[in-house]
Amino acid sequence: MTDYTVKTVARLSGVSVRTLHHYDEIGLLKPTRMGANGYRYYGREALLRLQQVLFHRELGMPLAAIAALLDDPGFDRVSALRSHRERLRQQVARGRQLIETIDVTLAALEGATKMDETKMYLGFEPETQARHEAWLTERYGGGMDDRVAQSKAGLAAMGASAAQDLVAQGEALEAAFAQALQAGAPADSAATQALARRWCDWIAAAWNRAPDRAAFEGLSRLYEDHPEFRARYEARCAGLTEYLGVALRAFAERELS
Amino acid sequence: MTDYTVKTVARLSGVSVRTLHHYDEIGLLKPTRMGANGYRYYGREALLRLQQVLFHRELGMPLAAIAALLDDPGFDRVSALRSHRERLRQQVARGRQLIETIDVTLAALEGATKMDETKMYLGFEPETQARHEAWLTERYGGGMDDRVAQSKAGLAAMGASAAQDLVAQGEALEAAFAQALQAGAPADSAATQALARRWCDWIAAAWNRAPDRAAFEGLSRLYEDHPEFRARYEARCAGLTEYLGVALRAFAERELS
DNA sequence: ATGGGCCCTCACGAAGGGTGAGGGTCAAGC
DNA sequence: GCTTGACCCTCACCCTTCGTGAGGGCCCAT
Numbered sequence: 060m061t062d063y064t065v066k067t068v069a070r071l072s073g074v075s076v077r078t079l080h081h082y083d084e085i086g087l088l089k090p091t092r093m094g095a096n097g098y099r100y101y102g103r104e105a106l107l108r109l110q111q112v113l114f115h116r117e118l119g120m121p122l123a124a125i126a127a128l129l130d131d132p133g134f135d136r137v138s139a140l141r142s143h144r145e146r147l148r149q150q151v152a153r154g155r156q157l158i159e160t161i162d163v164t165l166a167a168l169e170g171a172t173k174m175d176e177t178k179m180y181l182g183f184e185p186e187t188q189a190r191h192e193a194w195l196t197e198r199y200g201g202g203m204d205d206r207v208a209q210s211k212a213g214l215a216a217m218g219a220s221a222a223q224d225l226v227a228q229g230e231a232l233e234a235a236f237a238q239a240l241q242a243g244a245p246a247d248s249a250a251t252q253a254l255a256r257r258w259c260d261w262i263a264a265a266w267n268r269a270p271d272r273a274a275f276e277g278l279s280r281l282y283e284d285h286p287e288f289r290a291r292y293e294a295r296c297a298g299l300t301e302y303l304g305v306a307l308r309a310f311a312e313r314e315l316s
Numbered sequence: 317m318t319d320y321t322v323k324t325v326a327r328l329s330g331v332s333v334r335t336l337h338h339y340d341e342i343g344l345l346k347p348t349r350m351g352a353n354g355y356r357y358y359g360r361e362a363l364l365r366l367q368q369v370l371f372h373r374e375l376g377m378p379l380a381a382i383a384a385l386l387d388d389p390g391f392d393r394v395s396a397l398r399s400h401r402e403r404l405r406q407q408v409a410r411g412r413q414l415i416e417t418i419d420v421t422l423a424a425l426e427g428a429t430k431m432d433e434t435k436m437y438l439g440f441e442p443e444t445q446a447r448h449e450a451w452l453t454e455r456y457g458g459g460m461d462d463r464v465a466q467s468k469a470g471l472a473a474m475g476a477s478a479a480q481d482l483v484a485q486g487e488a489l490e491a492a493f494a495q496a497l498q499a500g501a502p503a504d505s506a507a508t509q510a511l512a513r514r515w516c517d518w519i520a521a522a523w524n525r526a527p528d529r530a531a532f533e534g535l536s537r538l539y540e541d542h543p544e545f546r547a548r549y550e551a552r553c554a555g556l557t558e559y560l561g562v563a564l565r566a567f568a569e570r571e572l573s
Numbered sequence: 574a575t576g577g578g579c580c581c582t583c584a585c586g587a588a589g590g591g592t593g594a595g596g597g598t599c600a601a602g603c
Numbered sequence: 604g605c606t607t608g609a610c611c612c613t614c615a616c617c618c619t620t621c622g623t624g625a626g627g628g629c630c631c632a633t
Protein backbone atom coordinates (compact mmCIF):
# COMPACT_ATOMS: atom_id res chain seq x y z
CA MET A 60 0.00 0.00 0.00
CA THR A 61 2.85 2.33 0.60
CA ASP A 62 4.62 0.69 -2.31
CA TYR A 63 4.85 2.33 -5.69
CA THR A 64 5.73 0.81 -9.05
CA VAL A 65 8.31 2.37 -11.36
CA LYS A 66 5.77 4.22 -13.43
CA THR A 67 4.20 5.79 -10.38
CA VAL A 68 7.52 6.82 -8.91
CA ALA A 69 8.48 8.22 -12.28
CA ARG A 70 5.33 10.30 -12.44
CA LEU A 71 5.68 11.49 -8.87
CA SER A 72 9.30 12.47 -9.18
CA GLY A 73 9.46 13.55 -12.80
CA VAL A 74 12.26 11.20 -13.83
CA SER A 75 11.91 8.51 -16.49
CA VAL A 76 11.43 4.82 -15.84
CA ARG A 77 14.74 4.15 -17.52
CA THR A 78 16.40 6.49 -15.07
CA LEU A 79 15.03 4.50 -12.16
CA HIS A 80 16.33 1.32 -13.76
CA HIS A 81 19.67 3.00 -14.19
CA TYR A 82 19.80 4.14 -10.59
CA ASP A 83 18.99 0.61 -9.52
CA GLU A 84 21.74 -0.77 -11.77
CA ILE A 85 24.41 1.51 -10.36
CA GLY A 86 23.20 1.01 -6.82
CA LEU A 87 22.21 4.62 -6.31
CA LEU A 88 18.60 3.83 -5.53
CA LYS A 89 17.51 0.27 -4.88
CA PRO A 90 13.79 -0.52 -4.72
CA THR A 91 12.52 -1.21 -1.23
CA ARG A 92 11.53 -4.70 -2.32
CA MET A 93 11.31 -6.81 -5.42
CA GLY A 94 8.07 -8.65 -6.10
CA ALA A 95 7.97 -12.36 -6.91
CA ASN A 96 7.16 -11.24 -10.46
CA GLY A 97 10.40 -9.28 -10.66
CA TYR A 98 8.65 -5.91 -10.29
CA ARG A 99 10.37 -3.09 -8.46
CA TYR A 100 8.41 -1.67 -5.54
CA TYR A 101 9.48 1.56 -3.90
CA GLY A 102 8.50 2.48 -0.38
CA ARG A 103 8.52 5.81 1.41
CA GLU A 104 12.14 5.65 2.44
CA ALA A 105 13.09 5.00 -1.18
CA LEU A 106 11.14 8.09 -2.22
CA LEU A 107 12.94 10.02 0.46
CA ARG A 108 16.27 8.91 -0.85
CA LEU A 109 15.19 9.77 -4.37
CA GLN A 110 14.36 13.26 -3.12
CA GLN A 111 17.90 13.61 -1.85
CA VAL A 112 19.33 12.23 -5.07
CA LEU A 113 17.36 14.65 -7.24
CA PHE A 114 18.21 17.57 -5.01
CA HIS A 115 21.91 16.94 -5.35
CA ARG A 116 21.65 15.99 -9.01
CA GLU A 117 19.98 19.30 -9.69
CA LEU A 118 23.07 20.90 -8.30
CA GLY A 119 25.00 19.16 -11.05
CA MET A 120 26.72 16.63 -8.84
CA PRO A 121 27.77 13.39 -10.59
CA LEU A 122 25.73 10.36 -9.60
CA ALA A 123 28.71 8.55 -8.10
CA ALA A 124 29.34 11.50 -5.82
CA ILE A 125 25.71 11.50 -4.76
CA ALA A 126 25.92 7.82 -3.92
CA ALA A 127 29.04 8.44 -1.84
CA LEU A 128 27.32 11.35 -0.15
CA LEU A 129 24.23 9.41 0.78
CA ASP A 130 25.95 6.16 1.71
CA ASP A 131 28.76 7.52 3.83
CA PRO A 132 27.25 9.09 6.93
CA GLY A 133 30.57 10.73 7.75
CA PHE A 134 30.86 12.37 4.35
CA ASP A 135 31.82 16.03 4.43
CA ARG A 136 28.83 17.49 2.66
CA VAL A 137 29.88 21.04 3.25
CA SER A 138 33.25 20.82 1.54
CA ALA A 139 31.74 18.72 -1.25
CA LEU A 140 29.18 21.42 -1.88
CA ARG A 141 31.83 24.11 -1.71
CA SER A 142 34.10 22.56 -4.31
CA HIS A 143 31.07 21.89 -6.41
CA ARG A 144 30.09 25.51 -6.12
CA GLU A 145 33.51 26.50 -7.37
CA ARG A 146 33.16 24.30 -10.44
CA LEU A 147 29.80 25.84 -11.17
CA ARG A 148 31.21 29.33 -10.78
CA GLN A 149 33.94 28.64 -13.33
CA GLN A 150 31.41 27.11 -15.67
CA VAL A 151 29.22 30.19 -15.42
CA ALA A 152 32.18 32.48 -15.98
CA ARG A 153 33.16 30.52 -19.05
CA GLY A 154 29.60 30.59 -20.31
CA ARG A 155 29.51 34.35 -19.97
CA GLN A 156 32.74 34.68 -21.85
CA LEU A 157 31.41 32.46 -24.63
CA ILE A 158 28.32 34.62 -24.89
CA GLU A 159 30.47 37.70 -25.19
CA THR A 160 32.54 36.05 -27.88
CA ILE A 161 29.41 35.14 -29.77
CA ASP A 162 28.14 38.69 -29.48
CA VAL A 163 31.35 40.03 -30.94
CA THR A 164 31.24 37.42 -33.65
CA LEU A 165 27.66 38.24 -34.50
CA ALA A 166 28.44 41.92 -34.63
CA ALA A 167 31.36 41.22 -36.91
CA LEU A 168 29.37 38.87 -39.16
CA GLU A 169 26.48 41.26 -39.47
CA GLY A 170 28.65 44.29 -39.84
CA ALA A 171 30.80 42.57 -42.40
CA THR A 172 27.86 41.82 -44.62
CA LYS A 173 29.12 44.79 -46.48
CA MET A 174 32.30 43.11 -47.52
CA ASP A 175 33.98 46.48 -47.88
CA GLU A 176 34.51 46.70 -44.20
CA THR A 177 36.01 43.24 -44.09
CA LYS A 178 38.48 44.11 -46.73
CA MET A 179 39.24 47.37 -45.06
CA TYR A 180 39.81 45.74 -41.71
CA LEU A 181 42.16 43.15 -43.00
CA GLY A 182 43.78 45.77 -45.22
CA PHE A 183 42.82 44.26 -48.51
CA GLU A 184 41.02 47.13 -49.98
CA PRO A 185 43.37 48.25 -52.73
CA GLU A 186 43.96 51.70 -51.33
CA THR A 187 44.55 50.63 -47.73
CA GLN A 188 46.59 47.78 -49.03
CA ALA A 189 48.84 50.10 -50.98
CA ARG A 190 49.26 52.39 -47.99
CA HIS A 191 50.20 49.52 -45.68
CA GLU A 192 52.65 48.11 -48.12
CA ALA A 193 54.37 51.43 -48.63
CA TRP A 194 54.50 51.97 -44.90
CA LEU A 195 55.86 48.52 -44.23
CA THR A 196 58.59 48.86 -46.82
CA GLU A 197 59.60 52.23 -45.57
CA ARG A 198 59.64 51.13 -41.99
CA TYR A 199 60.90 47.59 -42.09
CA GLY A 200 62.68 47.65 -45.42
CA GLY A 201 60.63 45.12 -47.28
CA GLY A 202 60.53 41.44 -46.47
CA MET A 203 57.01 41.41 -45.16
CA ASP A 204 55.56 42.21 -48.53
CA ASP A 205 55.47 38.65 -49.68
CA ARG A 206 53.55 37.66 -46.61
CA VAL A 207 50.97 40.30 -47.20
CA ALA A 208 50.74 39.19 -50.81
CA GLN A 209 50.24 35.60 -49.70
CA SER A 210 47.58 36.71 -47.30
CA LYS A 211 45.81 38.57 -50.07
CA ALA A 212 45.87 35.56 -52.34
CA GLY A 213 44.75 33.25 -49.56
CA LEU A 214 41.79 35.37 -48.56
CA ALA A 215 40.76 35.88 -52.15
CA ALA A 216 40.67 32.12 -52.63
CA MET A 217 38.88 31.56 -49.37
CA GLY A 218 35.44 32.82 -50.22
CA ALA A 219 33.37 35.39 -48.45
CA SER A 220 31.96 33.41 -45.55
CA ALA A 221 35.27 31.93 -44.48
CA ALA A 222 36.84 35.37 -44.66
CA GLN A 223 34.04 36.70 -42.51
CA ASP A 224 34.69 34.00 -39.98
CA LEU A 225 38.31 34.97 -39.95
CA VAL A 226 37.35 38.54 -39.24
CA ALA A 227 35.02 37.37 -36.53
CA GLN A 228 37.75 35.28 -34.94
CA GLY A 229 40.02 38.30 -34.95
CA GLU A 230 37.37 40.40 -33.27
CA ALA A 231 36.79 37.70 -30.70
CA LEU A 232 40.51 37.50 -29.98
CA GLU A 233 40.74 41.25 -29.57
CA ALA A 234 37.82 41.14 -27.17
CA ALA A 235 39.47 38.35 -25.21
CA PHE A 236 42.70 40.31 -24.94
CA ALA A 237 40.80 43.37 -23.80
CA GLN A 238 39.07 41.29 -21.16
CA ALA A 239 42.37 39.84 -19.97
CA LEU A 240 43.81 43.33 -19.72
CA GLN A 241 40.83 44.61 -17.76
CA ALA A 242 40.96 41.60 -15.50
CA GLY A 243 44.51 42.55 -14.65
CA ALA A 244 46.14 39.41 -16.06
CA PRO A 245 49.87 39.99 -16.71
CA ALA A 246 50.86 39.85 -20.38
CA ASP A 247 52.93 36.76 -19.69
CA SER A 248 50.28 34.95 -17.70
CA ALA A 249 49.26 31.52 -18.87
CA ALA A 250 45.81 32.69 -19.94
CA THR A 251 47.15 35.61 -21.95
CA GLN A 252 49.84 33.48 -23.54
CA ALA A 253 47.18 31.03 -24.61
CA LEU A 254 45.45 33.93 -26.33
CA ALA A 255 48.74 34.85 -27.97
CA ARG A 256 48.97 31.35 -29.36
CA ARG A 257 45.52 31.68 -30.80
CA TRP A 258 46.49 35.01 -32.30
CA CYS A 259 49.46 33.31 -33.91
CA ASP A 260 47.22 30.59 -35.31
CA TRP A 261 44.86 33.22 -36.56
CA ILE A 262 47.67 34.99 -38.37
CA ALA A 263 48.71 31.67 -39.85
CA ALA A 264 45.19 31.18 -41.16
CA ALA A 265 45.08 34.68 -42.60
CA TRP A 266 48.51 34.43 -44.14
CA ASN A 267 47.93 30.89 -45.19
CA ARG A 268 51.33 30.23 -43.68
CA ALA A 269 52.66 30.07 -40.13
CA PRO A 270 54.68 33.12 -39.09
CA ASP A 271 58.25 32.64 -37.89
CA ARG A 272 59.59 34.49 -34.90
CA ALA A 273 60.85 37.54 -36.81
CA ALA A 274 57.60 37.89 -38.70
CA PHE A 275 55.47 37.60 -35.57
CA GLU A 276 57.59 40.10 -33.66
CA GLY A 277 57.53 42.43 -36.63
CA LEU A 278 53.78 42.14 -36.65
CA SER A 279 53.59 43.02 -32.97
CA ARG A 280 55.67 46.15 -33.62
CA LEU A 281 53.46 46.95 -36.57
CA TYR A 282 50.42 46.94 -34.30
CA GLU A 283 52.14 49.32 -31.93
CA ASP A 284 53.60 51.60 -34.56
CA HIS A 285 50.89 51.86 -37.13
CA PRO A 286 48.33 54.55 -36.35
CA GLU A 287 45.42 52.65 -37.87
CA PHE A 288 46.01 49.62 -35.67
CA ARG A 289 46.68 51.79 -32.62
CA ALA A 290 43.43 53.62 -33.16
CA ARG A 291 41.59 50.35 -33.52
CA TYR A 292 42.94 48.81 -30.34
CA GLU A 293 42.85 51.91 -28.19
CA ALA A 294 39.25 52.46 -29.19
CA ARG A 295 38.44 49.08 -27.76
CA CYS A 296 40.39 49.48 -24.56
CA ALA A 297 42.99 51.98 -23.36
CA GLY A 298 46.45 50.44 -23.22
CA LEU A 299 45.46 47.42 -25.26
CA THR A 300 48.02 48.15 -27.98
CA GLU A 301 51.04 47.86 -25.70
CA TYR A 302 49.55 44.96 -23.81
CA LEU A 303 49.05 43.08 -27.05
CA GLY A 304 52.56 43.90 -28.23
CA VAL A 305 54.19 42.69 -25.04
CA ALA A 306 52.11 39.52 -24.93
CA LEU A 307 52.76 38.62 -28.56
CA ARG A 308 56.51 39.17 -28.26
CA ALA A 309 56.67 37.12 -25.08
CA PHE A 310 54.96 34.34 -26.97
CA ALA A 311 57.29 34.72 -29.95
CA GLU A 312 60.33 34.50 -27.73
CA ARG A 313 59.16 31.41 -25.94
CA GLU A 314 57.43 29.48 -28.66
CA LEU A 315 58.75 30.57 -32.00
CA SER A 316 62.49 30.54 -31.37
CA MET B 317 56.36 20.03 -48.08
CA THR B 318 53.22 21.83 -47.07
CA ASP B 319 51.97 18.53 -45.70
CA TYR B 320 51.87 17.79 -42.02
CA THR B 321 51.49 14.47 -40.24
CA VAL B 322 49.02 13.96 -37.41
CA LYS B 323 51.56 14.58 -34.67
CA THR B 324 52.62 17.86 -36.22
CA VAL B 325 49.08 19.08 -36.72
CA ALA B 326 48.31 18.04 -33.16
CA ARG B 327 51.22 20.08 -31.85
CA LEU B 328 50.36 23.08 -33.99
CA SER B 329 46.72 23.14 -33.09
CA GLY B 330 46.80 21.86 -29.55
CA VAL B 331 44.37 19.00 -30.09
CA SER B 332 45.26 15.34 -29.59
CA VAL B 333 46.11 12.87 -32.33
CA ARG B 334 43.10 10.86 -31.30
CA THR B 335 40.92 13.89 -31.85
CA LEU B 336 42.22 14.22 -35.40
CA HIS B 337 41.47 10.55 -35.98
CA HIS B 338 38.01 11.14 -34.62
CA TYR B 339 37.40 14.16 -36.84
CA ASP B 340 38.50 12.09 -39.79
CA GLU B 341 36.16 9.25 -38.78
CA ILE B 342 33.12 11.47 -38.55
CA GLY B 343 34.06 13.38 -41.69
CA LEU B 344 34.54 16.68 -39.93
CA LEU B 345 38.13 17.07 -41.05
CA LYS B 346 39.52 14.78 -43.72
CA PRO B 347 43.27 14.80 -44.37
CA THR B 348 44.25 16.51 -47.60
CA ARG B 349 45.68 13.25 -48.86
CA MET B 350 46.41 9.74 -47.63
CA GLY B 351 49.86 8.30 -48.23
CA ALA B 352 50.37 4.91 -49.82
CA ASN B 353 51.40 3.76 -46.33
CA GLY B 354 48.04 4.79 -44.91
CA TYR B 355 49.41 7.93 -43.24
CA ARG B 356 47.29 11.04 -42.99
CA TYR B 357 48.77 14.17 -44.48
CA TYR B 358 47.21 17.56 -43.84
CA GLY B 359 47.75 20.56 -46.08
CA ARG B 360 47.23 24.24 -45.42
CA GLU B 361 43.55 24.24 -46.33
CA ALA B 362 43.01 21.44 -43.85
CA LEU B 363 44.70 23.51 -41.14
CA LEU B 364 42.45 26.40 -42.06
CA ARG B 365 39.40 24.24 -41.72
CA LEU B 366 40.68 22.98 -38.39
CA GLN B 367 40.95 26.59 -37.24
CA GLN B 368 37.30 27.08 -38.04
CA VAL B 369 36.35 23.87 -36.31
CA LEU B 370 38.17 24.77 -33.13
CA PHE B 371 36.73 28.27 -33.11
CA HIS B 372 33.19 26.99 -33.24
CA ARG B 373 33.91 24.12 -30.92
CA GLU B 374 35.11 26.58 -28.33
CA LEU B 375 31.71 28.18 -28.52
CA GLY B 376 30.30 24.87 -27.36
CA MET B 377 28.76 23.91 -30.67
CA PRO B 378 28.38 20.15 -31.22
CA LEU B 379 30.71 18.71 -33.85
CA ALA B 380 27.84 17.67 -36.11
CA ALA B 381 26.61 21.25 -36.16
CA ILE B 382 30.09 22.48 -36.99
CA ALA B 383 30.28 20.04 -39.87
CA ALA B 384 26.94 21.26 -41.20
CA LEU B 385 28.08 24.84 -40.77
CA LEU B 386 31.30 24.35 -42.68
CA ASP B 387 29.96 22.06 -45.37
CA ASP B 388 26.85 23.93 -46.32
CA PRO B 389 27.88 27.18 -47.97
CA GLY B 390 24.35 28.51 -47.69
CA PHE B 391 24.13 27.78 -43.98
CA ASP B 392 22.76 30.61 -41.91
CA ARG B 393 25.66 31.16 -39.57
CA VAL B 394 24.06 34.14 -37.91
CA SER B 395 20.87 32.42 -36.81
CA ALA B 396 22.85 29.34 -35.79
CA LEU B 397 25.01 31.47 -33.57
CA ARG B 398 22.00 33.29 -32.21
CA SER B 399 20.15 30.16 -31.15
CA HIS B 400 23.37 28.84 -29.72
CA ARG B 401 23.76 32.02 -27.75
CA GLU B 402 20.28 31.59 -26.36
CA ARG B 403 21.09 28.09 -25.15
CA LEU B 404 24.21 29.39 -23.48
CA ARG B 405 22.27 32.18 -21.81
CA GLN B 406 19.79 29.75 -20.30
CA GLN B 407 22.61 27.55 -19.16
CA VAL B 408 24.31 30.47 -17.44
CA ALA B 409 21.07 31.55 -15.80
CA ARG B 410 20.53 28.04 -14.53
CA GLY B 411 24.10 27.88 -13.28
CA ARG B 412 23.62 31.08 -11.34
CA GLN B 413 20.47 29.75 -9.76
CA LEU B 414 22.26 26.56 -8.78
CA ILE B 415 25.00 28.57 -7.13
CA GLU B 416 22.43 30.49 -5.18
CA THR B 417 20.77 27.29 -4.09
CA ILE B 418 24.10 25.93 -2.95
CA ASP B 419 24.78 29.09 -1.02
CA VAL B 420 21.49 28.79 0.78
CA THR B 421 22.14 25.13 1.41
CA LEU B 422 25.58 25.81 2.76
CA ALA B 423 24.26 28.49 5.03
CA ALA B 424 21.61 26.14 6.30
CA LEU B 425 24.03 23.24 6.77
CA GLU B 426 26.55 25.35 8.59
CA GLY B 427 23.93 27.15 10.62
CA ALA B 428 22.27 23.90 11.50
CA THR B 429 25.43 22.37 12.88
CA LYS B 430 23.90 23.21 16.16
CA MET B 431 21.12 20.77 15.82
CA ASP B 432 18.99 22.82 18.19
CA GLU B 433 18.21 25.23 15.45
CA THR B 434 17.22 22.42 13.13
CA LYS B 435 14.82 21.06 15.63
CA MET B 436 13.50 24.49 16.32
CA TYR B 437 12.96 25.23 12.68
CA LEU B 438 11.10 22.08 11.98
CA GLY B 439 9.32 22.43 15.27
CA PHE B 440 10.66 19.36 16.94
CA GLU B 441 12.19 20.83 19.97
CA PRO B 442 9.88 19.65 22.70
CA GLU B 443 8.79 23.07 23.79
CA THR B 444 8.13 24.43 20.31
CA GLN B 445 6.51 21.16 19.48
CA ALA B 446 4.13 21.41 22.35
CA ARG B 447 3.24 24.98 21.47
CA HIS B 448 2.53 24.09 17.86
CA GLU B 449 0.43 21.15 18.79
CA ALA B 450 -1.63 23.14 21.19
CA TRP B 451 -2.08 25.85 18.64
CA LEU B 452 -3.01 23.43 15.92
CA THR B 453 -5.58 21.67 18.05
CA GLU B 454 -7.13 24.90 19.14
CA ARG B 455 -7.25 26.29 15.66
CA TYR B 456 -8.00 23.32 13.45
CA GLY B 457 -9.57 21.07 16.00
CA GLY B 458 -7.09 18.21 15.91
CA GLY B 459 -6.57 15.93 12.96
CA MET B 460 -3.18 17.27 12.04
CA ASP B 461 -1.64 16.02 15.25
CA ASP B 462 -1.00 12.57 13.92
CA ARG B 463 0.85 14.01 10.97
CA VAL B 464 3.08 16.03 13.20
CA ALA B 465 3.69 12.94 15.26
CA GLN B 466 4.59 10.99 12.14
CA SER B 467 6.90 13.72 11.09
CA LYS B 468 8.58 13.66 14.47
CA ALA B 469 9.08 9.92 14.33
CA GLY B 470 10.29 10.09 10.76
CA LEU B 471 12.86 12.75 11.43
CA ALA B 472 14.06 11.03 14.56
CA ALA B 473 14.68 7.87 12.56
CA MET B 474 16.32 9.77 9.75
CA GLY B 475 19.57 10.71 11.37
CA ALA B 476 21.15 14.09 11.71
CA SER B 477 22.69 14.62 8.27
CA ALA B 478 19.61 13.65 6.34
CA ALA B 479 17.57 15.92 8.56
CA GLN B 480 19.99 18.72 7.84
CA ASP B 481 19.60 18.12 4.14
CA LEU B 482 15.90 18.35 4.57
CA VAL B 483 16.30 21.67 6.30
CA ALA B 484 18.58 22.82 3.52
CA GLN B 485 16.07 21.81 0.89
CA GLY B 486 13.41 23.77 2.71
CA GLU B 487 15.64 26.81 2.81
CA ALA B 488 16.40 26.45 -0.87
CA LEU B 489 12.71 26.21 -1.68
CA GLU B 490 11.94 29.28 0.37
CA ALA B 491 14.66 31.16 -1.45
CA ALA B 492 13.29 30.01 -4.79
CA PHE B 493 9.80 31.19 -3.85
CA ALA B 494 11.19 34.53 -2.74
CA GLN B 495 12.98 34.85 -6.05
CA ALA B 496 9.84 34.02 -7.99
CA LEU B 497 7.94 36.63 -6.01
CA GLN B 498 10.56 39.28 -6.60
CA ALA B 499 10.70 38.38 -10.29
CA GLY B 500 6.99 39.13 -10.45
CA ALA B 501 5.89 35.61 -11.38
CA PRO B 502 2.17 35.10 -10.64
CA ALA B 503 1.48 32.54 -7.93
CA ASP B 504 -0.24 30.30 -10.46
CA SER B 505 2.51 30.56 -13.08
CA ALA B 506 4.06 27.36 -14.29
CA ALA B 507 7.38 28.09 -12.63
CA THR B 508 5.82 28.84 -9.26
CA GLN B 509 3.53 25.83 -9.48
CA ALA B 510 6.60 23.68 -10.13
CA LEU B 511 8.03 25.06 -6.90
CA ALA B 512 4.78 24.23 -5.17
CA ARG B 513 5.11 20.66 -6.34
CA ARG B 514 8.58 20.52 -4.88
CA TRP B 515 7.27 21.96 -1.66
CA CYS B 516 4.67 19.21 -1.59
CA ASP B 517 7.35 16.59 -2.17
CA TRP B 518 9.41 18.15 0.55
CA ILE B 519 6.52 17.96 2.99
CA ALA B 520 6.02 14.34 2.01
CA ALA B 521 9.66 13.67 2.84
CA ALA B 522 9.40 15.45 6.17
CA TRP B 523 6.13 13.79 7.10
CA ASN B 524 7.22 10.52 5.69
CA ARG B 525 3.84 10.47 3.98
CA ALA B 526 2.34 12.38 1.08
CA PRO B 527 -0.14 15.06 2.14
CA ASP B 528 -3.67 14.93 0.81
CA ARG B 529 -5.45 18.03 -0.37
CA ALA B 530 -6.94 18.95 2.98
CA ALA B 531 -3.67 18.51 4.78
CA PHE B 532 -1.75 20.57 2.24
CA GLU B 533 -4.31 23.37 2.27
CA GLY B 534 -4.34 23.28 6.05
CA LEU B 535 -0.61 23.60 6.00
CA SER B 536 -0.79 26.61 3.73
CA ARG B 537 -3.22 28.27 6.16
CA LEU B 538 -0.94 27.35 9.00
CA TYR B 539 1.91 29.23 7.35
CA GLU B 540 -0.28 32.28 6.96
CA ASP B 541 -1.84 32.15 10.39
CA HIS B 542 0.96 31.13 12.64
CA PRO B 543 3.09 34.06 13.84
CA GLU B 544 6.33 32.07 13.89
CA PHE B 545 6.01 31.07 10.25
CA ARG B 546 4.84 34.54 9.25
CA ALA B 547 7.85 36.06 10.92
CA ARG B 548 10.14 33.64 9.20
CA TYR B 549 8.77 34.24 5.71
CA GLU B 550 8.29 37.97 6.02
CA ALA B 551 11.85 38.28 7.23
CA ARG B 552 13.01 36.72 4.02
CA CYS B 553 10.82 38.76 1.73
CA ALA B 554 7.84 41.03 2.31
CA GLY B 555 4.63 39.45 1.10
CA LEU B 556 6.14 36.00 0.83
CA THR B 557 3.70 34.47 3.30
CA GLU B 558 0.59 35.27 1.26
CA TYR B 559 2.33 34.44 -2.00
CA LEU B 560 3.30 31.05 -0.66
CA GLY B 561 -0.20 30.43 0.66
CA VAL B 562 -1.89 31.27 -2.64
CA ALA B 563 0.61 29.23 -4.65
CA LEU B 564 0.32 26.16 -2.44
CA ARG B 565 -3.47 26.24 -2.45
CA ALA B 566 -3.57 26.64 -6.21
CA PHE B 567 -1.39 23.57 -6.44
CA ALA B 568 -3.53 21.64 -3.98
CA GLU B 569 -6.67 22.44 -5.93
CA ARG B 570 -5.21 21.38 -9.24
CA GLU B 571 -3.07 18.44 -8.32
CA LEU B 572 -4.30 16.96 -5.08
CA SER B 573 -8.05 16.81 -5.71
C1' DA C 574 70.16 -4.14 -39.11
C1' DT C 575 68.55 -2.32 -35.20
C1' DG C 576 66.98 0.93 -32.34
C1' DG C 577 63.52 4.64 -31.33
C1' DG C 578 59.84 7.28 -32.87
C1' DC C 579 56.15 7.68 -35.63
C1' DC C 580 52.02 5.78 -37.84
C1' DC C 581 47.93 2.68 -38.45
C1' DT C 582 43.49 0.08 -37.08
C1' DC C 583 40.59 -1.89 -33.78
C1' DA C 584 38.07 -1.72 -29.62
C1' DC C 585 36.74 -0.87 -24.76
C1' DG C 586 35.28 2.72 -21.57
C1' DA C 587 32.94 6.63 -19.38
C1' DA C 588 27.96 9.64 -17.93
C1' DG C 589 23.40 9.51 -18.06
C1' DG C 590 20.45 7.68 -19.81
C1' DG C 591 17.12 6.97 -24.87
C1' DT C 592 14.98 3.69 -27.52
C1' DG C 593 13.64 -0.27 -28.99
C1' DA C 594 13.03 -5.81 -29.06
C1' DG C 595 11.03 -9.63 -27.14
C1' DG C 596 8.26 -11.40 -23.70
C1' DG C 597 5.71 -11.81 -18.96
C1' DT C 598 1.88 -9.69 -15.72
C1' DC C 599 -2.11 -7.38 -13.96
C1' DA C 600 -6.77 -5.56 -13.88
C1' DA C 601 -11.02 -4.42 -16.09
C1' DG C 602 -14.70 -5.37 -19.08
C1' DC C 603 -17.50 -8.75 -21.60
C1' DG D 604 -12.83 -17.43 -18.82
C1' DC D 605 -10.96 -14.54 -22.37
C1' DT D 606 -9.37 -10.53 -24.46
C1' DT D 607 -7.37 -6.05 -24.37
C1' DG D 608 -4.51 -2.52 -23.02
C1' DA D 609 -1.49 -0.73 -19.81
C1' DC D 610 2.40 -2.03 -17.20
C1' DC D 611 6.43 -4.61 -15.99
C1' DC D 612 10.92 -7.09 -16.88
C1' DT D 613 15.70 -7.95 -19.07
C1' DC D 614 18.91 -7.46 -22.47
C1' DA D 615 21.43 -4.68 -25.49
C1' DC D 616 22.73 -1.26 -28.73
C1' DC D 617 22.95 4.00 -29.44
C1' DC D 618 24.28 8.80 -28.42
C1' DT D 619 28.89 12.29 -27.62
C1' DT D 620 33.80 13.16 -27.59
C1' DC D 621 37.30 11.53 -27.33
C1' DG D 622 41.23 8.77 -23.66
C1' DT D 623 43.79 4.87 -23.45
C1' DG D 624 45.77 0.95 -24.53
C1' DA D 625 46.94 -3.47 -27.70
C1' DG D 626 48.98 -5.25 -31.50
C1' DG D 627 51.49 -4.47 -35.48
C1' DG D 628 53.67 -1.69 -39.62
C1' DC D 629 56.76 2.33 -41.39
C1' DC D 630 60.67 5.56 -41.49
C1' DC D 631 65.05 7.36 -40.46
C1' DA D 632 69.54 7.44 -38.47
C1' DT D 633 73.53 5.13 -36.82
